[in-house]
Amino acid sequence: MRARAWLPAAAVLLGLLCTWELSAQWHVLSDLLGIRDFLIPAPTDIAAALWEDRQLLADNAWVTFREVVLGFLCAVVIGVGFAIALHLSETLRRSVYPLLVGSQTVPLIVIAPILVVWFGFDIGPKLAIIALICFFPITVNTLDGLRSVDPDLLKMMRTLGADRRQMLGRAELPTALPFAFSGAKIAVAVAVIGAVFGEWAGSSAENGGLGQVILVASGQLLTARMFAAIFVLSVMAIALFSLIALAERRIVTWRPGAEPRRS
Amino acid sequence: MLTKSGAPKMGPLDLSGEAPGGPAAGASVRLDGAGHSYGVLETIERLDLDVAPGAVLGIVGPSGCGKSTLLELIAGLREPSRGTIAVGAETGSDGRLALCAFMPQRDLLLPWLSAIDNAALPLRLAGSTRSQSRERATAPLRHFGLSGFEQTRPQELSGGMRQRVAFLRTLLSGRPALLLDEPFASLDAITRAEMQSWLAGVLSEQPRTVILVTHDVEEALYLCDRVIVLSARPAIAMAEVEVPAPRAEDRAAAVTSPEFASMRAGLLGELGKGASR
Numbered sequence: 060m061r062a063r064a065w066l067p068a069a070a071v072l073l074g075l076l077c078t079w080e081l082s083a084q085w086h087v088l089s090d091l092l093g094i095r096d097f098l099i100p101a102p103t104d105i106a107a108a109l110w111e112d113r114q115l116l117a118d119n120a121w122v123t124f125r126e127v128v129l130g131f132l133c134a135v136v137i138g139v140g141f142a143i144a145l146h147l148s149e150t151l152r153r154s155v156y157p158l159l160v161g162s163q164t165v166p167l168i169v170i171a172p173i174l175v176v177w178f179g180f181d182i183g184p185k186l187a188i189i190a191l192i193c194f195f196p197i198t199v200n201t202l203d204g205l206r207s208v209d210p211d212l213l214k215m216m217r218t219l220g221a222d223r224r225q226m227l228g229r230a231e232l233p234t235a236l237p238f239a240f241s242g243a244k245i246a247v248a249v250a251v252i253g254a255v256f257g258e259w260a261g262s263s264a265e266n267g268g269l270g271q272v273i274l275v276a277s278g279q280l281l282t283a284r285m286f287a288a289i290f291v292l293s294v295m296a297i298a299l300f301s302l303i304a305l306a307e308r309r310i311v312t313w314r315p316g317a318e319p320r321r322s
Numbered sequence: 323m324l325t326k327s328g329a330p331k332m333g334p335l336d337l338s339g340e341a342p343g344g345p346a347a348g349a350s351v352r353l354d355g356a357g358h359s360y361g362v363l364e365t366i367e368r369l370d371l372d373v374a375p376g377a378v379l380g381i382v383g384p385s386g387c388g389k390s391t392l393l394e395l396i397a398g399l400r401e402p403s404r405g406t407i408a409v410g411a412e413t414g415s416d417g418r419l420a421l422c423a424f425m426p427q428r429d430l431l432l433p434w435l436s437a438i439d440n441a442a443l444p445l446r447l448a449g450s451t452r453s454q455s456r457e458r459a460t461a462p463l464r465h466f467g468l469s470g471f472e473q474t475r476p477q478e479l480s481g482g483m484r485q486r487v488a489f490l491r492t493l494l495s496g497r498p499a500l501l502l503d504e505p506f507a508s509l510d511a512i513t514r515a516e517m518q519s520w521l522a523g524v525l526s527e528q529p530r531t532v533i534l535v536t537h538d539v540e541e542a543l544y545l546c547d548r549v550i551v552l553s554a555r556p557a558i559a560m561a562e563v564e565v566p567a568p569r570a571e572d573r574a575a576a577v578t579s580p581e582f583a584s585m586r587a588g589l590l591g592e593l594g595k596g597a598s599r
């Protein structure tokens with residue numbers, strides 16, 4: 060059943076790969092763009108690079124993976140924390156929410172080198188960059204979820220003796236959970252991009268992460284290795300996304316909003 | 323009649339271990355010249371009411387006349403704009419909140435909790451552990467005909483079952499006054515009739531002060547000692563009917579008797595007058 064569901068996507072992917080392979084072999088694209096052949100590696104070249112550079116790719120993938128996971132966890136804590144604070148305080152919602160939105164308009168390319176100057180070449184600035192771009196979808200979605208709670212439900216909880224903390228823990232946060240997961244799924248996909256930006260802005264040359272591998276390989280015109288690193292990055296993003304989707308299915312076992320409505 | 327349809331079989335209902343400070347017998351409810359407005363929208367003009375401990379009062383009235391608002395006022399979720407409301411000796415909203423259990427129009431069960439955890443919610447809120455509160459909810463849940471459904475989530479329960487879980491949740495709060503807002507409005511006619519005789523049985527075992535809002539005149543006359551008809555907004559009490567023998571064991575016989583029919587006709591007449599006031 061599940062294999063069936065993947066079949067169309069796999070077919071499209073296979074088709075693309077074949078087209079790419081053939082056009083690389085027949086120099087279609089390089090002729091068209093007027094560039095040298097080696098700049099457009101065929102999928103088989105990339106596969107060869109994946110195998111030959113496996114040690115390099117694995118070591119650097121581990122570095123990037125750590126950054127992504129730690130940065131993402133920071134973003135979850137910060138994002139949910141902001142959402143709860145904004146939900147509880149009208150004043151904060153008025154004063155801080157616009158600033159949070161503003162924080163997303165700061166161009167990362169500009170801010171990344173500054174963070175490196177501040178925090179140095181190790182993992183610190185990468186975590187800051189990842190957290191900065193990832194907390195936002197989590198905050199926005201979780202806040203929407205917290206605010207979507209049925210006011211009648213809160214009234215009912217109050218008459219049963221719930222205090223503010225119990226209403227948050229037993230009604231509002233569970234209602235917001237599916238929303239928070241949606242935010243987290245968006246966040247984890249951009250976390251990988253954030254890690255690459257962070258590594259470009261400054262990393263130690265040794266094991267600087269996949270972003271560094273891409274940067275160095277492009278300088279040396281090792282295009283097959285570059286694409287191999289990009290491939291590993293995509294696999295990482297897809298794997299993390301699937302992991303969160305799996306956690307969501309395990310945790311959100313009720314149908315959100317399944318209560319029948321009536322007048 | 324209940325056992326036939328697979329609904330709960332009545333035996334002694336054990337709600338022992340109620341929330342602290344929860345005497346089950348009932349508290350009086352008094353309104354003195356109480357009125358309420360939402361800003362410029364006047365919902366309740368003036369109401370004087372006196373409900374004795376353990377009495378069941380029915381309130382009927384055209385929709386939008388302020389019945390739900392009235393229950394929220396009594397429950398302490400709102401303060402009246404004019405006059406006073408007392409539940410037992412409490413006149414402040416916090417005091418009233420502690421004495422009333424409010425069952426809203428919709429059952430509002432938490433979809434992420436099982437039936438038993440939904441029913442036991444007030445015990446959890448009062449500080450019991452999960453296992454303590456489940457233990458205390460198990461017997462009443464069985465008594466309400468829900469054994470085997472303890473671990474079922476609300477969306478898998480039938481409408482009647484959901485209402486029973488919501489009602490048990492209200493009872494387990496241990497509050498002496500129950501405020502029920504059209505509790506059976508969403509059910510089909512047969513289930514509603516079943517639930518009405520079921521509630522009659524529960525109330526005879528577990529007397530509480532009950533204020534029952536309904537748009538179903540028959541339901542009010544069957545379940546309540548006294549029924550008050552409210553006019554259209556701004557609401558006043560148009561009429562009051564004393565019911566001689568409420569909550570009869572045989573519901574079908576009771577609601578088809580000639581006395582019942584004439585009471586119903588009278589009440590419907592008053593409703594019609596009140597709607598076009």
Ligand SMILES: Nc1ncnc2c1ncn2[C@@H]1O[C@H](COP(=O)(O)OP(=O)(O)O)[C@@H](O)[C@H]1O
Binds near residue numbers: 360389390
């Ligand atoms: N929170 C509110 N703010 C303003 N108006 C309200 C509010 N709740 C209800 N109303 C209005 O007050 C009137 C009475 O409402 P309600 O008490 O729900 O009536 P009923 O339960 O009798 O149908 C209605 O006209 C409704 O639109």
Ligand SMILES: [Mg+2]
Binds near residue numbers: 390427503
């Ligand atoms: Mg209403």
